[in-house]
């Protein structure tokens with residue numbers, strides 16, 4: 132008779148992935164819903180299109196934002212002609 136089972140799970144599987152905006156308590160579990168965005172920053176002398184070539188010590192933020200705070204961040208950035216909360220093919 133098995134009394135217990137030890138299993139490793141990601142914290143996000145238990146409590147959900149959270150929005151990293153200060154004061155926001157929104158979360159999701161499982162696949163990222165439309166409207167949320169990953170926010171990843173890194174340093175490199177040149178744009179690095181291959182994520183796996185970015186050295187761990189050169190990585191900065193690696194988090195997610197809910198739709199409201201994607202929009203809020205977008206409002207703080209200079210106009211690049213693209214919006215964080217809009218991607219091609221996203222209706």
Ligand SMILES: [Zn+2]
Nearest residue numbers: 150155197200
């Ligand atoms: Zn949020």
